[in-house]
Amino acid sequence: xxxxxxxRARVMEAIRLxxxxxxxxxxxxPAIVPSPGLDVHLSAFEVRGPNGDRVGWLATSxxxxxxxxxxxxAERIFQLCRSFRADEHGRHHEREFTMLEWYRAHATSEDxxxxxxxxxxxxxxxxxxxxxxxxxxPWEQITVDEAFERHAGELIDATHEEHFFRIWAERVxxxxxxxxxxxxxxxxxxxxxxxxxxxxxxxxxxxxFFRGIELCNGFGELTDAREQRVRFQRDQAERRNAGLxxxxxxxxxxxxxxxxxxxxxxxxxxVDRLLMLLTRGESIQSVMPFPAEGL
Amino acid sequence: MADTSDIKKGFKMLMDGVPFxxxxxxxxxxxxxxxxxxxxxxxxxxxxxxxxxxxxGEKLEEADTEERTMQYLYPEGESxxxxxTKSYEQLSLSNEQLGENALYLLDGTEVDIMLFxxxxxxxxxxxxxxxxxxxxxxxxxxxxxxxxxxxxTLETGLQVNVPLFVNAGDxxxxxxxxxSYVERVKG
Numbered sequence: 001x002x003x004x005x006x007x008r009a010r011v012m013e014a015i016r017l018x019x020x021x022x023x024x025x026x027x028x029x030p031a032i033v034p035s036p037g038l039d040v041h042l043s044a045f046e047v048r049g050p051n052g053d054r055v056g057w058l059a060t061s062x063x064x065x066x067x068x069x070x071x072x073x074a075e076r077i078f079q080l081c082r083s084f085r086a087d088e089h090g091r092h093h094e095r096e097f098t099m100l101e102w103y104r105a106h107a108t109s110e111d112x113x114x115x116x117x118x119x120x121x122x123x124x125x126x127x128x129x130x131x132x133x134x135x136x137x138p139w140e141q142i143t144v145d146e147a148f149e150r151h152a153g154e155l156i157d158a159t160h161e162e163h164f165f166r167i168w169a170e171r172v173x174x175x176x177x178x179x180x181x182x183x184x185x186x187x188x189x190x191x192x193x194x195x196x197x198x199x200x201x202x203x204x205x206x207x208x209f210f211r212g213i214e215l216c217n218g219f220g221e222l223t224d225a226r227e228q229r230v231r232f233q234r235d236q237a238e239r240r241n242a243g244l245x246x247x248x249x250x251x252x253x254x255x256x257x258x259x260x261x262x263x264x265x266x267x268x269x270x271v272d273r274l275l276m277l278l279t280r281g282e283s284i285q286s287v288m289p290f291p292a293e294g295l
Numbered sequence: 296m297a298d299t300s301d302i303k304k305g306f307k308m309l310m311d312g313v314p315f316x317x318x319x320x321x322x323x324x325x326x327x328x329x330x331x332x333x334x335x336x337x338x339x340x341x342x343x344x345x346x347x348x349x350x351x352g353e354k355l356e357e358a359d360t361e362e363r364t365m366q367y368l369y370p371e372g373e374s375x376x377x378x379x380t381k382s383y384e385q386l387s388l389s390n391e392q393l394g395e396n397a398l399y400l401l402d403g404t405e406v407d408i409m410l411f412x413x414x415x416x417x418x419x420x421x422x423x424x425x426x427x428x429x430x431x432x433x434x435x436x437x438x439x440x441x442x443x444x445x446x447x448t449l450e451t452g453l454q455v456n457v458p459l460f461v462n463a464g465d466x467x468x469x470x471x472x473x474x475s476y477v478e479r480v481k482g
Contacts, residue, residue: 039327041324041327041328041329041330042327087300087330087351087352088322088324088330089322090321090322090323090332091321091322092321092322092323093322093324161328161329162329162350164328165325165328165329165331166329166331166348166350168325168328169323169325169328169331169333169348170333170346170348173323173325187326191326191327191328193327207326214325214326217326217327
């Protein structure tokens with residue numbers, strides 16, 4: 001039996017136990033959704049029925065549905081599921097991958113960062129990873145501006161998004177978390193996505209990096225339905241201008257925000273990447289039993 | 296037209312009129328941001344290796360290159376003449392273009408010649424060639440294990456360091472990637 005099967009099974013079990021110990025319940029949400037997420041740089045697979053009519057899209061993340069559960073009164077939920085991204089393939093990307101996503105009601109992004117640190121340490125222990133010492137809490141936190149200053153030697157204006165991400169990809173990200181994981185906070189407001197804004201106008205969004213690889217993306221969740229609609233409309237306009245498919249707004253998600261969700265923190269973590277890092281693998285394909293190219 | 300999704304090891308693209316071959320590549324997509332393909336590419340004219348980042352989806356011009364197996368025939372002035380083993384077509388490369396590789400050529404040696412827009416730009420000799428020693432200090436009998444070496448000149452003019460037991464007239468196996476002695480060949 002391939003070792004990777006045993007490894008993955010052990011890790012899934014450890015993740016489930018980790019959340020159970022913290023009074024989370026495991027939930028399941030649909031893979032086929034009415035809107036796959038409007039982020040301009042995400043591309044989704046369209047799903048059509050036998051008669052050729054569109055049924056929906058494969059979810060790029062279970063975000064909208066899980067946040068609807070928050071409005072239904074669920075307070076601690078987690079999910080291990082497949083997420084799907086078209087046009088993403090490389091050593092750290094697969095068109096379908098295992099996402100761990102969790103939400104905590106009445107909590108902040110700081111609480112969720114703590115969960116992330118503890119979870120990574122638990123998975124490291126489960127695997128007998130050589131990185132156990134590197135993973136212990138707390139992880140260093142730096143702002144996006146500090147990351148640019150430290151690694152690129154200059155601040156980059158987020159209004160020129162392509163330049164921002166080019167410098168990020170070439171000079172900043174490869175150097176993040178070289179020895180120990182680092183959490184990058186305070187993202188530009190234009191990249192807030194579904195995060196609330198901090199008092200200083202930056203987004204309450206964080207990403208953790210280890211050895212130059214992004215491990216997760218989390219938010220202090222935006223709970224304001226009107227603001228969320230404005231952002232969605234802006235994303236749609238941007239998609240239209242870029243000649244990209246304009247996905248619909250998930251109205252049921254916005255209705256849930258209107259009904260109200262508590263202040264919450266949430267995080268989405270790439271399980272394959274975590275496994276790859278903690279086993280010192282070369283690629284996420286090295287920890288996947290069925291990478292796309294091997295199908 | 297090609298784009299970044301065509302990038303793989305060995306993919307050859309044209310940039311500012313110069314052909315580059317992809318040595319290494321990685322798809323990167325920072326957070327929820329723009330995706331890029333980071334590449335390490337080799338200038339096929341000069342051999343220089345550079346890093347270049349492309350926007351994912353960016354159009355690329357594929358370089359018109361072709362690799363052909365050809366046989367070395369004979370020298371002609373400052374050039375060497377080769378013949379395509381399939382079409383029998385002949386072409387010549389200057390010694391300058393061949394550089395060190397000229398020192399691995401014997402009558403009939405098969406090499407891979409890289410053509411760019413129909414013109415030869417590079418040669419890959421076989422990984423190993425066998426060449427006869429024309430000049431070296433006399434050998435010491437029995438000394439087969441020593442790490443000490445001495446210079447030797449081979450029939451093509453190539454200079455290599457060889458163990459002390461090697462004599463003029465011996466045939467040697469040479470690694471063309473490093474230009475170094477591998478072993479003495481019987482016969």
